[in-house]
Amino acid sequence: MNRNADAAPLLERINGLPLLRPWGVPRSLRQVCCVICHEHLGFLPRFCAAYPDLDIRMLMVPDLPEGAPRSFSLPGPDHAREIPVRGVERLGTTPQWAKIFLVPDVVMLAAVCRLMAVYGGGMLYLDGFREPPFGRRPPLPDFFARHASRLQAVFDLLADEASRTTYAARIKALMTGDAGYLPLAPHGEYEHPRIRPRPGDIMIDGGVSDMVGAQIAFAGQVGPTGRIHGFEPIPWMADAARKTLAPWPCYRLHTAGLAERRGQAAFASLRDSSHICAADGDGTVRCELVSIDDVVREEGLERVDCIKLDVEGAELGALRGAEATIRRFRPRLVICLYHRPEDLMTLPLHVKSLVPEYRLEVAHASCDFTDTILYAEVPEA
The missing domain is CATH 3.40.50 (Rossmann fold)
Incomplete structure (x- = not known):
């Protein structure tokens, strides 16, 4: 009874959200x-x-x-x-x-x-005279009912109205299987006007692949006085990315994935991404894993100003491997929320448990189910 009452504000927001990008034109339009x-x-x-x-x-x-x-x-x-x-x-x-x-x-x-x-x-x-080519996936109609209390907890932690609307819309999109409920932010993925790399920053960049447009942008943002440690577990992707990033000496690419602790894991390698598998098999690659805390200690980093994590569903493990770094340096965080439905709850709650002062925002940057991002910063006193 009390749990349902507590969930009402978020549930009311979900129920009231309009479909922003419907397929098909109403006959009532003139x-x-x-x-x-x-x-x-x-x-x-x-x-x-x-x-x-x-x-x-x-x-x-x-x-x-x-x-x-x-x-x-x-x-x-x-x-x-x-x-x-x-x-x-x-x-x-x-x-x-x-x-x-x-x-x-x-x-x-x-x-x-x-x-x-x-x-x-x-x-x-x-x-478009065709079936919708994007923005649809199998629905999860009971997603809110199964996780109401934790979803409400995250909703209550969000810092602004735009974030709360986007968060509720993400839930409705998952429940209905239609990404058309998700409002797009005025900025692109990783491009929050405040919570992003800055000149002179020391940055951890988790998840690179061989398509390095974002990494080139990060290098330009930190500039020649900054440093970026990037991580890509698939060797051939890391080699290709390293060659492309050679003109930016501030960017150092490590052939490893980010995790809770050092080790190895099997990765399924797709064209432009990879993810950890349960076991070795056809099409998998055995890759090295390292934690952010290990990297900070071994590289002797005097601070970490920004951490970006787009690691195909391994974000929670990477955060657990960065707990000492996050508590000590309280960096700005840019973390993908879209790889697994449960990340909507586990990632914001974990971040807040590490540093209660973090201000949390959520923004979405595509017309599909990708690119919902958690942004976190500790406001300057």
């Missing part, structure tokens, strides 16, 4: 603005034939080429109609029209949604 990539403009006549009552007032093209025509001619029953074509920078100036993204690409859609977040968010209908 005047609309269509967002469409330049290569897909040829789909417009077919779309208009499918929705003859729609009055398209403007086309916004995210990748509008320089010098491209600023109008698009649509055939009509009596005569062709010219529709203005603009870039998506106009999103904030047309609140009077519902927005439809036609034939959405997941990366371009995320960029558009981040821009919409700058202007206060809102619903974006998706239509």
Whole structure:
């Protein structure tokens, strides 16, 4: 009885959340603005034939080429109609029209949604003459019921309204199997305006792969006076990443995974990521493991300013292997919450147990189930 009463605020928030990116266009819509990539403009006549009552007032093209025509001619029953074509920078100036993204690409859609977040968010209908290619997964309808008290505990710890909304939306997305409930933050993954690497920082970067765009950005942020210790367990990925990162001497890459303690484990190696397996087998690689506390001691690090963990579901083990470092230095934390449903509870509660003064925020950065991030910092006195 008491537990249900305690869970009510979060449950009410979950129940009240709207679907922000529904697939399909309601027949009730009339005047609309269509967002469409330049290569897909040829789909417009077919779309208009499918929705003859729609009055398209403007086309916004995210990748509008320089010098491209600023109008698009649509055939009509009596005569062709010219529709203005603009870039998506106009999103904030047309609140009077519902927005439809036609034939959405997941990366371009995320960029558009981040821009919409700058202007206060809102619903974006998706239509593409195909089954939804992203944003769907098997639902977990009883997820909240099974974990209500711990989910409520995390919800109550979050520092701002945007984080609480995103956290509730993550739960609803898991329960329904639809990522369209998740609002995108104005910033990208790892790009929180405050909780990120800074010039001169000593940083621990857990989870690299061979795709090192984020690592190059981190190196630029800490600059020549900073140092980054990165960790990638798969040898061939580490070798490829090390070669690409060679122009940034502040970045040192270790061929090891982060864990609670030093050892070895079998990893399943995918194209751009890897994760620990229960046992060796076909397609697995035997890799070294090390703890952050070991690295800090062996490297003689005088401080750690920022820790980022994107280690494919091994975040809790990596945090347990960093307890002394986190308690001593209280670094800014950037931790992925999306690899396992239970991480929504275990990771924030563990972080708060180590340093109660941590201020916790949650943000989401994609139109799929990836890129929900826990950000933590101790506010400056």
